[in-house]
Structure formats: structure tokens, C-alpha cells
Amino acid sequence: MSLKGFSISFLTTLNVHTPCQPSLGRVVVSVGEIILLLSFRFYDKVLSLHEDSATPVSNPLLAFTLIKRLQSDWKNVVHSLEASENIRALKDGYEKVEQDLPAFEDLEGAARALMRLQDVYMLSVKGLARGVFQRVTGCAVTDLYSPRRLFSLTGDDCFQVGKVAYDMGDYYHAIPWLEEAVSLFRGSYGEWKTEDEASLEDALDHLAFAYFQVGNISCALSLSREFLLYSPDNKRMARNVLKYEKLLAESPNQAVAEAVIQRPNVPHLQTRDTYEELCQTLGSQPTHYQIPSLYCSYETSSSPYLLLQPVRKEVIHLEPYVVLYHDFVSDTEAQKIRGLAEPWVIISGIRSLMLQPVVCFSAWLKDTVDPVLVTLDHRIASLTGLDVQPPYAEYLQVVNYGIGGHYEPHFDHATSPTSPLYRMNSGNRVATFMIYLSSVEAGGATAFIYGNFSVPVVKNAALFWWNLHRSGKGDGDTLHAGCPVLVGDKWVANKWIHEYGQEFRRPCSSSPED
Numbered sequence: 001m002s003l004k005g006f007s008i009s010f011l012t013t014l015n016v017h018t019p020c021q022p023s024l025g026r027v028v029v030s031v032g033e034i035i036l037l038l039s040f041r042f043y044d045k046v047l048s049l050h051e052d053s054a055t056p057v058s059n060p061l062l063a064f065t066l067i068k069r070l071q072s073d074w075k076n077v078v079h080s081l082e083a084s085e086n087i088r089a090l091k092d093g094y095e096k097v098e099q100d101l102p103a104f105e106d107l108e109g110a111a112r113a114l115m116r117l118q119d120v121y122m123l124s125v126k127g128l129a130r131g132v133f134q135r136v137t138g139c140a141v142t143d144l145y146s147p148r149r150l151f152s153l154t155g156d157d158c159f160q161v162g163k164v165a166y167d168m169g170d171y172y173h174a175i176p177w178l179e180e181a182v183s184l185f186r187g188s189y190g191e192w193k194t195e196d197e198a199s200l201e202d203a204l205d206h207l208a209f210a211y212f213q214v215g216n217i218s219c220a221l222s223l224s225r226e227f228l229l230y231s232p233d234n235k236r237m238a239r240n241v242l243k244y245e246k247l248l249a250e251s252p253n254q255a256v257a258e259a260v261i262q263r264p265n266v267p268h269l270q271t272r273d274t275y276e277e278l279c280q281t282l283g284s285q286p287t288h289y290q291i292p293s294l295y296c297s298y299e300t301s302s303s304p305y306l307l308l309q310p311v312r313k314e315v316i317h318l319e320p321y322v323v324l325y326h327d328f329v330s331d332t333e334a335q336k337i338r339g340l341a342e343p344w345v346i347i348s349g350i351r352s353l354m355l356q357p358v359v360c361f362s363a364w365l366k367d368t369v370d371p372v373l374v375t376l377d378h379r380i381a382s383l384t385g386l387d388v389q390p391p392y393a394e395y396l397q398v399v400n401y402g403i404g405g406h407y408e409p410h411f412d413h414a415t416s417p418t419s420p421l422y423r424m425n426s427g428n429r430v431a432t433f434m435i436y437l438s439s440v441e442a443g444g445a446t447a448f449i450y451g452n453f454s455v456p457v458v459k460n461a462a463l464f465w466w467n468l469h470r471s472g473k474g475d476g477d478t479l480h481a482g483c484p485v486l487v488g489d490k491w492v493a494n495k496w497i498h499e500y501g502q503e504f505r506r507p508c509s510s511s512p513e514d
């Protein structure tokens with residue numbers, strides 16, 4: 001369980017990290033553009049030297065110039081000063097932006113985000129490598145998302161993901177990714193790419209050792225033998241082969257033993273299975289038809305604002321009481337709020353302008369920042385009947401999750417008397433009003449673990465629930481989580497309303513269940 005960091009001493013627009021988990025972010029190609037611009041003219045020249053070289057030429061002048069281009073022009077360009085200058089420019093350009101480029105930890109974080117998606121949505125690694133998002137349960141294969149353009153991974157891409165897991169001793173994830181790397185490298189053997197860091201031999205080496213570590217000696221042996229076909233002089237691998245042969249001779253049962261590899265349990269979550277199941281169902285539980293008390297209505301209440309512009313209210317769940325207000329904000333308002341929060345991306349842990357959020361980030365927006373925030377407060381107050389003026393409510397917190405970004409099961413209210421949430425001197429967080437400021441192409445639902453339901457992201461809608469019983473006691477059934485974003489960019493805004501100021505608006509009761 002985790003609570004958001006909150007400090008009352010900063011009653012101004014402030015910015016804290018949420019315990020939401022690293023995401024893949026969105027990489028913008030400006031680095032490549034800088035480098036390309038530098039050598040664009042030269043690149044054009046080299047390209048033109050190859051023009052028409054594969055097509056038959058009938059014009060004798062063209063034939064002559066083609067032969068000349070290929071025989072002498074090209075050679076002269078390769079050995080020219082211009083070529084060395086361009087190589088230098090390429091290197092200089094790289095060095096200029098090098099410190100802003102993703103670091104190895106970013107690559108590790110991105111690989112772990114991929115593995116999280118693989119686990120939570122039961123995605124097949126083979127499918128991911130081909131660019132498709134398929135859930136595999138037994139023999140059943142379900143498409144979770146169909147990308148418009150297939151984007152497949154290379155052997156080197158898969159190797160890098162597998163290697164991150166391998167280096168952590170996580171063979172559960174390392175093996176399928178390295179298997180995929182081996183298979184892709186086998187398919188393209190001999191086509192060495194400059195940008196690749198690994199080769200078929202590297203992948204075989206790591207995969208063999210991973211199999212050895214999980215007790216699958218026969219796989220370790222056959223992969224090591226394959227490695228020796230490509231690098232027969234490798235003494236270490238030759239010794240491994242002898243070791244594996246000896247092990248198998250000593251206990252032949254190992255040859256058939258199918259090792260069951262446990263998924264690493266870090267961080268251990270008792271609720272993990274329910275959480276993941278709720279994320280997979282994407283909130284499609286057919287409860288409305290089964291329970292008549294769950295209904296849709298137009299909320300007009302007594303407020304003039306709502307009389308003029310009723311809000312569609314959908315009761316999602318009764319215990320805990322969770323409602324969804326459809327079209328709570330307009331597209332323009334949602335965009336405006338995201339825009340107000342966006343500049344904080346740079347200060348909230350982003351190392352580079354080239355990268356959009358590497359971590360999920362949050363920004364606190366004080367009402368004075370823009371009139372739209374005041375309008376929003378009035379609307380929340382009209383709908384909930386609660387006082388949302390500071391210190392009875394916190395500033396609006398805007399959170400952005402990139403791909404793979406999620407927020408593990410937690411309570412929004414304080415569960416310890418020493419929680420920093422009490423520093424506002426306005427009691428605990430009695431209610432949460434959470435607005436979905438974007439749509440998400442796949443994943444990203446809000447899952448209520450003990451409630452056993454999840455709410456898919458509905459753009460512009462707002463989710464409301466009580467965190468405390470009327471007695472002031474925390475409602476344990478409100479344990480909730482933000483599921484990992486599979487495809488898309490998720491934005492939510494939280495308004496946390498506190499106990500004080502609501503005494504006449506939500507009278508207390510001594511009954512523990514109210």
C-alpha cells in the first residue's frame with residue numbers, strides 16, 4: 001500500500017512524484033533529425049552515386065557515366081575530405097546530445113515496463129516480437145489490441161529485454177525473450193547490422209546459461225553445442241558442454257525434467273492475482289444487468305448549474321459506492337488542464353527534452369493558475385455537494401502515465417495517524433473525484449481490488465467514491481489501482497476532498513457500515 005507524497009507547507013503549485021511505476025515514455029526523433037541535417041547533402045550525394053545501378057541502361061552517355069560513377073566517382077567521394085568532415089560532424093552531433101539521450105537505466109526501465117505488460121495482460125512474447133498484442137491462456141489466443149501498423153522487434157531488441165531480466169537473475173522473463181532473440185537471429189544469420197549490440201552467439205550463450213540456472217540441462221546442452229558450431233574455439237563453452245554432458249550422464253532424468261519456472265514475486269502483492277485479472281477484463285463485468293440498483297440517471301440535484309446542464313451519472317458499484325459522471329469535462333477543458341500540467345514534465349524527473357515522461361509524473365495545479373480550474377471546482381462542488389475550497393480539498397493533481405505506467409493497489413486516504421495527509425489540518429481524504437483527461441487505446445483501467453470490479457478509461461468522465469465511512473473510519477473496500485497502460489497515453493486529474501468542511505454536507509454516523 002502506498003500513499004501519494006503530500007506537503008501542506010507548499011500551498012502553491014507544486015510537483016511531487018507519485019509512486020506510479022516507470023513507463024516506456026514516448027521518444028521523439030529530434031536527435032536523428034539533428035544528425036541527418038548535418039550530413040543530408042553528403043548523404044544525397046552518396047545516394048545519387050548508386051542511382052540506376054541496377055537497371056539496364058540503353059543510352060550510351062548514361063552507361064558511361066554510370067560506369068564512371070561506380071568505378072571512380074564513388075571511390076573519390078569515400079576517400080574525400082568531405083567524407084571525413086561528415087563523419088566528424090556525425091560524431092560531434094552525437095556528442096552534443098549524448099548527455100540528453102536515454103541512459104542505460106532508462107532502457108532497463110523500458111524493458112521492465114514491457115515485462116510488466118507481458119505479465120499483467122498475459123501477452124505472448126512471440127506475439128509482441130511480431131508486433132501483435134495477444135493474450136494467450138492455454139490454447140486460447142485473444143487479440144487485446146490490433147495496431148494499425150505492425151511494428152516488429154529485431155533479434156537484438158529481444159536480446160536486450162531478455163538481458164535485463166537475465167542480469168537480475170529473473171529467468172522467468174529472460175528465457176522467452178532470449179528464445180525469441182535466438183530464433184530471430186537464426187533467421188537473419190549473416191546479416192550483421194551496425195546498430196546491433198548482440199549476435200546469435202550472445203543470445204545462445206545467455207539462453208543456455210539461463211536454462212542451466214533453472215535446471216533444464218538438456219536445453220542448456222543443445223544450445224551450447226549450437227554455439228560451438230559458430231565459435232568452435234570458445235574454450236569456456238567447450239567446458240560447459242562437457243559439464244552438461246557429465247551432469248546428464250549422472251542423472252539422466254534431468255534430460256526429460258520440464259522445469260516449472262516461478263514468476264518473480266517482487267514486489268510481492270497478495271492482491272496481485274485479482275489486480276491483474278481485473279486489468280485484463282478491462283472493466284467489462286456485466287453487473288448492470290444483474291443488479292437493478294446500479295442505474296444511469298441525469299444528475300440535476302438542487303444546483304442551478306446542473307439544472308441547466310444535467311450530468312449523466314452511472315452508478316458503477318454500491319459497496320464501495322462508486323459513480324461515473326459522463327462528459328464531466330469537455331475536450332477543450334481536458335486539453336487545457338493537460339496543457340497546464342505539461343510544463344512540469346521537464347522538472348519532474350525528465351532528463352531530456354527528447355523524451356516524454358520516462359516516469360509517470362504528477363503536477364499540482366493551484367486554482368489561481370487558470371480560471372478553468374475554478375470552473376471545475378464549482379462543478380465538482382455542485383455534483384458532490386461538498387466544499388472543495390482549500391483547505392477542505394487539495395489542489396488538482398494531474399497525473400500522466402506513459403506506456404506500461406501503472407499505479408499499484410493503494411488507498412487514497414491515510415491509514416496511519418502520522419500520515420502527511422493530516423498536515424492540512426482538515427482531516428483525512430473523505431472522497432476522491434478523479435477525472436479521465438484522455439482516452440487510452442488499450443489497458444489503463446481503474447481496478448477496485450476488493451470491490452472486484454474495474455472501470456475502463458472513459459475520456460472526459462469523472463469517477464467519484466467515498467474513501468471513508470460516515471464514522472470517519474477508512475473504507476477498506478476502496479483499495480484500488482491504475483492498471484498498466486498497454487497502448488496510449490493516460491492522463492487523470494484527482495481532486496481529493498477532506499473530512500473537515502463537510503460536517504453538514506455529509507453528516508457523520510456512528511454505524512461502522514454507513
Ligand SMILES: O=C(O)CCC(=O)C(=O)O
Pocket residue numbers: 399407412444445446447480481482483492494
Ligand atoms: O489512474 C488510475 O486509474 C488510478 C489513479 C489513482 O488511484 C490515484 O492517482 O490515486
Ligand SMILES: [Fe+2]
Pocket residue numbers: 410411412480
Ligand atoms: Fe488512488
